Amino acid sequence: MTSWTVIWTRRALSLTMSQGRARHNARLSALECAARRREREDADQALAEASAGQTASA
Secondary structure, eight states, X not given: OOOHHHHHHHHHHHSOHHHHHHHHHHHHXXXXXXXXXXXXXXXXXXXXXXHHHHHHXX
16 A cells, blocks of 8 residues: 555655645745734734723723
């Protein structure tokens, strides 16, 4: 039985350089998008907690 490592290695070697670069860029942009979304969610949560704190103290 062929191992997954061998399959992935053969597949990676069969990709052209431009395909590999495109896949790498797509992964980077997906990671950057996820990081921005996480930062936005953290900011929204902090804002909600701050506004809840203000209404509780008022």
